[in-house]
Structure formats: structure tokens, C-alpha cells
Amino acid sequence: MNTPVNTADAAVHGAGRPSGAGTGWLDRLDRGIGLLVETPAALLVLAEVGVLLVGVIWRYLLHSPIIWSDELASILFLWLAMFGSVVALRRGEHMRMTAIVGMLQPRTQAFLDVVAITAALAFLLLMAEPAYEFAVEEVWVTTPALDIPNSWRASALPVGFVLMIAVALLRLARLGRPSDVLRAVVAVTAVVGVMALAAPLFAGLGNYNLLLFFVVGVGAMVFLGLPIAFAFGLATFGYLALATSTPAIVMVGRMDEGMSHLILLSVPLFVFLGQLIEMTGMARAMVGFLASLLGHVRGGLSYVLIGAMYLVSGISGSKAADMAAVAPVLFPEMKARGAKPGDLVALLSATGAQTETIPPSLVLITIGSVTGVSIAALFTGGLLPAVVLGAALAALVWWRYRHEDLSHVRRASKAEIGRAFLIALPAIALPFIIRAAVIEGVATATEVSTIGIVYAVVAGLLIYRQFDWRRIYPMLVETASLSGAILLIIGAATGMAWALTQSGFSSSLAEAMRALPGGVPVFIVVSIIAFIILGSVLEGIPAIVLFGPLLFPIARQLGVHEVHYAMIVILAMGIGLFAPPFGVGYYAACAISRINPDEGMKPIIGYLVALTIGLIVVAAVPWISIGFL
Structure with missing residues (x-):
């Protein structure tokens, strides 16, 4: 129930680029992407209701359980989670904490909103390739009931990340001043670059890295208004990449595990x-x-x-x-x-x-x-x-x-x-x-x-x-959006919890x-x-x-x-x-x-x-x- 990103859209508009003919093609592109992701997301919610209801009827009333219903529901569920995350990002509904940001001047709020989108974009860009590699590896795993490659399910991750990258770029183009976007890109790139150069230092800090990444890092990002899921994701990716030898594909696997619990359906x-x-x-x-x-x-x-x-x-x-x-x-x-x-x-x-x-x-x-x-x-x-x-x-x-x-x-x-x-x-x-x-x-x-x-x-x-x-x-679209926002948090938090445990x-x-x-x-x-x-x-x-x-x-x-x-x-x-x-x-x-x-x-x-x-x-x-x- 954290304040969603779109609460500051008005501030961004007020201090950002003027609307008019120059942004008309961006608005049309945004509506096109909306139709591309919202319709499948709504249909996936309906499909999940249908699959589970059929399973109940066949098992309890007809006493003839359908062995593949849960498996199909699980496959559809990951696609629903990722498409819902895309819808939530497009609508500005990913959960974030704005108690501190809300105390600042509107102009500063507008810039921090652009920073939040840029940081989310950085995480998505970092995760896109490992997600693709994870989906490719899953082709060798066969589902027990449907007997199909598990890549049919795992492909939802790279597809969702790529769609979110497109949405994040479009939000920056539509809602941010060019000067704010440039400053945000420079700031986020500089932070990523400095962290990468300091990798040898992190390697010698041992468990002090936990304090640095998961307390200081997450705390700073959350209080600056980054969506919680992306704050968790960036901190975990940074810790694994800079302080350990764990490949990023492992983080994708942990996110997949966290978002795929059938009970969360x-x-x-x-x-x-x-x-x-x-x-x-x-x-x-x-x-x-x-x-x-x-x-x-x-x-x-x-x-x-x-x-x-x-x-x-x-x-x-x-x-x-x-x-x-x-x-x-x-x-x-x-x-x-x-x-x-x-x-x-x-x-x-x-x-x-x-x-x-x-x-x-x-x-x-x-x-x-x-x-x-x-x-x-x-x-x-x-x-x-x-x-x-x-x-x-x-x-x-x-x-x-x-x-x-x-x-x-x-x-x-x-x-x-x-x-x-x-x-x-x-x-x-x-x-x-x-x-x-x-x-x-x-x-x-x-x-x-x-x-x-x-x-x-x-x-x-x-x-x-x-x-x-x-x-x-x-x-149905609202359901997919809220669910995607919640499930992406769970996925990112599962990756963080795994890193803390390890x-x-x-x-x-x-x-x-x-x-x-x-x-x-x-x-x-x-x-x-x-x-x-x-x-x-x-x-x-x-x-x-x-x-x-x-x-x-x-x-x-x-x-x-x-x-x-x-x-x-x-x-x-x-x-x-x-x-x-x-x-x-x-x-x-x-x-x-x-x-x-x-x-x-x-x-x-x-x-x-x-x-x-x-x-x-x-x-x-x-x-x-x-x-x-």
C-alpha cells in the first residue's frame, strides 16, 4: 500500500516538458504499448480463474482430478506477474515510500521521480541478459505433467524485462524535462561506474558489505523514492556482482522461485x-x-x-x-x-x-x-x-x-x-x-x-x-497491475533474502x-x-x-x-x-x-x-x- 509512482506525475508534468503536438507521437506509442500489455494481462487473470475453477470442479464434484491444471496455472502465473509488472510501471503503480520525498519542493520531487525511473531502468538493463540466459537454460527442463520445455514459463522473465525497459524509456521521454533526464542518467551512470571501479575494495570488506548494500544502499534508495522492488533488486545485484563471484543468472533464478509459488496465485x-x-x-x-x-x-x-x-x-x-x-x-x-x-x-x-x-x-x-x-x-x-x-x-x-x-x-x-x-x-x-x-x-x-x-x-x-x-x-487490468507490483517485490525480496542467507x-x-x-x-x-x-x-x-x-x-x-x-x-x-x-x-x-x-x-x-x-x-x-x- 505504499504510495505509487504516479502520485508525482502531476509534479513532473508541472515542472517538465510541455504537452502538445511534439509529444503526440509519444502518447500514441504509449497507448499502443498499453494495449499490447494490458489486454494479455487481463486475459491472463481470467485464464487463471478458469483453470483453477475447472480444477476444483473436476476434483471435488466429478472426482476426476486434472493433473495438469496446477502446472498450467503456474506457467500462466509467471506471465501474469511479469505482464502485471509492466502494466504497473506504465501506470506508475509500483510501490514506493514517499514520506521524505513528499516534504521536498515540487521541482526537487520532479527530478527525484526521474531519478527513480532511471534507476529502475538501470536495474532492468542489468537483468535483461541474465534473464534471457536463464530462459535458454530452462529449455533442458521438462515439465512433469504437460511434458513441455520449462522455457515456455521462464521466457516470461526476459520478455517482461524488455517490455519494462521500453516502458521506462517512454516514461522518461514523456514525463521528464530533457535536463532532468540528462542529469538523472549521468548521476545513475556515475554511481554504477564508481561502484564497479570499487569492486576490489568490496571484495575485502566481508560481511560489512551487507551493511553497505542492504542497510545503507536499500535505505537510501527507498527514502529517495525508488520503487521498493527495484531498490531491492539493485542492492542485491550490486552485492552479488561486486562483493561475490555469484553470476547474475542465479539472482534471476531466485526471483523466479519467489514469484512462482502457486500459493501466491x-x-x-x-x-x-x-x-x-x-x-x-x-x-x-x-x-x-x-x-x-x-x-x-x-x-x-x-x-x-x-x-x-x-x-x-x-x-x-x-x-x-x-x-x-x-x-x-x-x-x-x-x-x-x-x-x-x-x-x-x-x-x-x-x-x-x-x-x-x-x-x-x-x-x-x-x-x-x-x-x-x-x-x-x-x-x-x-x-x-x-x-x-x-x-x-x-x-x-x-x-x-x-x-x-x-x-x-x-x-x-x-x-x-x-x-x-x-x-x-x-x-x-x-x-x-x-x-x-x-x-x-x-x-x-x-x-x-x-x-x-x-x-x-x-x-x-x-x-x-x-x-x-x-x-x-x-x-482485470487493475488486478494485474497491483498483483504485478506485489509479486515483483516478492521476487526481488526473495533474491535479497537468499543473498543474506548465503x-x-x-x-x-x-x-x-x-x-x-x-x-x-x-x-x-x-x-x-x-x-x-x-x-x-x-x-x-x-x-x-x-x-x-x-x-x-x-x-x-x-x-x-x-x-x-x-x-x-x-x-x-x-x-x-x-x-x-x-x-x-x-x-x-x-x-x-x-x-x-x-x-x-x-x-x-x-x-x-x-x-x-x-x-x-x-x-x-x-x-x-x-x-x-
Whole structure:
């Protein structure tokens, strides 16, 4: 949920080249490339839904499993990830941290945006040839079910890199001043050249290179506004090329491994499901029922916001989609009742942090894929911790609104509440259907999203009679773009995590954590502090991919249940993600609410305290996370 690159496009336009006839051919070329990559990306999302759904039907209903369905889904998935990454780069939607850049003057911001694109271009140019070599090598590997060369799948990497190179060049030509582009190219080339000349120096630094490349280097690039995936990629490529003898093709292989986990296929499918929920009116129906139930209570609509985020988070898997589904429905009425904009965006951000553990959270899925923890156990264990944090928020809402004047608010009748419940019932049932399908073995955590998609389509067409076919294609493209941005981060972070592991850092970290005095309590406290910081800077997914494989084994050795530890880690990252001034989730909530970030800075402090108290309770009482496993 980090701020995407396109948030600064206006600044680039404002300080950059004038639009007009001179750029008309560039605009036409951009539209052509858009059509070239967006249409296949949208079709790939549809194809994945179809392949997985057919697999579920044949295995569970017809009792005749299709042995090649997962393999075909895996092949298509890498192509979807790469085409989605291209779409995200073209649309300026790769995740980046802009808290520092946003404080600078518009002219400086515009130049740094050009630097970000140029640095991304440098990474793509460095990776294009190794990606091609990797695809060529994969021709000798044959897939077990389809019996075709694995190069059909691996070719997605060089094709995606070449398309991203074209898109990056086009973005520089369209959005940057010639002087800014020239200075950026010179600066990036100079940095690469100096690093290459200093290679003998790096060879003698040993593990100090980890600090130089992965702390100083990544930190500088992230805070300068480089997209996170490319910052990770550049740091890892630089470390392997300058401080080790490892060929770049190995990094491509690690990226391929990170992006090819079939469990991650649920990422685009749940993103698409979240958009369907909003489009069909199911989210509005749920919020309407809760409002009729609690609208007459002091602070009632705040309770509705907490409950609505809980229910919607159980469906979409995307915090941005959750907030976008709930805020436009509730905020106008809450403002009419006298709520201050700052209070609204503060509570919206707090509920975003509260619901990070509710399945099918993308962070839960990522933890399962990189640490080996059972996805079904994570889905079950994540429900009650969110209730605890929700109760803490509700207690603070009660205190803040205990003197609210509701003399002008009419209480909904029992008939109105019953009618709203009947309308919302099909929508409320969806998260329970999804969870039941996983628990009962109807579908895997990857496949269950297709059941939700079919359910949402049927409900939209037959029950809510709200289904705009014209929105399907843009929703598919948006799904591919967001998924590509997430998956490229996972791929780059997997390469970085592998480099850290090979360097011996993981064993050193494990020894340091095991040597902490105080045993389990101190380990958990240190983990909470570390992941709050990581969550504010990196967001959940890259932080989990980097540090999950390192810290979860230590937790197991200390006797901490892996699901309990997962809940602690996720909630800590959620607090960091939505805590200003660096929590980028907070700024996403402000953008969705159309509220100035300054207005929520003071009100959110109380909510962060409430969330922290709830997190301490969850950490101190393991039963909350594992009692129903």
C-alpha cells in the first residue's frame, strides 16, 4: 500500500516538458504499448480463474482430478506477474515510500521521480541478459505433467524485462524535462561506474558489505523514492556482482522461485474478488445493515466502521480495496453527524491496522508461502486477534463519543433492521463460505478465491442486480497491475533474502536473537519493535519475505507457536504501516478519504495506543491466536 509512482506525475508534468503536438507521437506509442500489455494481462487473470475453477470442479464434484491444471496455472502465473509488472510501471503503480520525498519542493520531487525511473531502468538493463540466459537454460527442463520445455514459463522473465525497459524509456521521454533526464542518467551512470571501479575494495570488506548494500544502499534508495522492488533488486545485484563471484543468472533464478509459488496465485484472484464485492454492491449492503443496527448509538457509526472493515477485510485481501469500499459509504453520514475529518481518517487507518490478520489477508498468504506455516491454520488463527484489537478501538470510541448528541437521529425499526439484514445476508455469508471451503477441503487456499469470484458474480447478477460489464476489463487490468507490483517485490525480496542467507547473516541473526536475555518475552518484545519499524518502511509483504524465513525458525526453537508468532508479527507491521509520519498506509487512507493528512495526526495517537494495548494482550495470551486450531 505504499504510495505509487504516479502520485508525482502531476509534479513532473508541472515542472517538465510541455504537452502538445511534439509529444503526440509519444502518447500514441504509449497507448499502443498499453494495449499490447494490458489486454494479455487481463486475459491472463481470467485464464487463471478458469483453470483453477475447472480444477476444483473436476476434483471435488466429478472426482476426476486434472493433473495438469496446477502446472498450467503456474506457467500462466509467471506471465501474469511479469505482464502485471509492466502494466504497473506504465501506470506508475509500483510501490514506493514517499514520506521524505513528499516534504521536498515540487521541482526537487520532479527530478527525484526521474531519478527513480532511471534507476529502475538501470536495474532492468542489468537483468535483461541474465534473464534471457536463464530462459535458454530452462529449455533442458521438462515439465512433469504437460511434458513441455520449462522455457515456455521462464521466457516470461526476459520478455517482461524488455517490455519494462521500453516502458521506462517512454516514461522518461514523456514525463521528464530533457535536463532532468540528462542529469538523472549521468548521476545513475556515475554511481554504477564508481561502484564497479570499487569492486576490489568490496571484495575485502566481508560481511560489512551487507551493511553497505542492504542497510545503507536499500535505505537510501527507498527514502529517495525508488520503487521498493527495484531498490531491492539493485542492492542485491550490486552485492552479488561486486562483493561475490555469484553470476547474475542465479539472482534471476531466485526471483523466479519467489514469484512462482502457486500459493501466491491467490493474490491477484483475491484482489479481483475485492473489486467484484465493491462493484456488485455487496460491501454497501453489509455496511447498510450495520448502520441500521448501531446508527442510533453514541459513536454508533464508528462501531459500524470497525465492524464493516472486519467483514470486508474477510473478503477482499487488499487494504486499499477495503477502505475504498467502506469509507465512501459511511463518511458522508458521519460528517453530517458532526464527526471531524481528522477523527474519521484516524479511525479508518486504525481499522486498517486492526484487520491485517483477517483472512484472506495477502500477508497471511505470504507468510504461509515463505515460512511453511499452514495457510488454513493462519486463516483460523487470524480471526480472534482482530476482534481483540477491534474491542480496544471500540472502547476508545465509547470514551470519545460518550457525550455525543443523538437527539436528531432516528432509531431504525426492527422491520428496517430485518430488511437490511436480509439484503446483506448473501454478502455476509461470503467470508464464511470462503473459510468453510478451505477448512472442509473443497478447495485449497489458492483455489478458494475462484469460488468467491463465482459467488460474487452470481450474487451481483441474480440477487443485487448490480453488475456493470463495462467495468470488468478495467478491473482485470487493475488486478494485474497491483498483483504485478506485489509479486515483483516478492521476487526481488526473495533474491535479497537468499543473498543474506548465503552470506551467513541468517545464522548470525539467529545466534543474536537466541542470545537475548529474558527468553521468550524479550524475543517477542524485540520482534514487535522490529516489525513496527519494518512495517512503517517496507510494508508487510517485503518485510515478511526478507525476515520471515530468518525469525520464524528461531521462534519455533524458543517454543513460540508459529501461528501465534505470525499474529504478533502481522499486527505489529499493521501498526507500523498505518502510523504516521512514515506509515504509508496512513497516507493511502487519507487519499481514499480525501482528507488532509495533517488533520489526522493528533487523533490517531489515541487509536495507536489502543492498538498497541490490544497487541500486548494478543502477545501475552497465545490462546487468542491458537485456541481454535
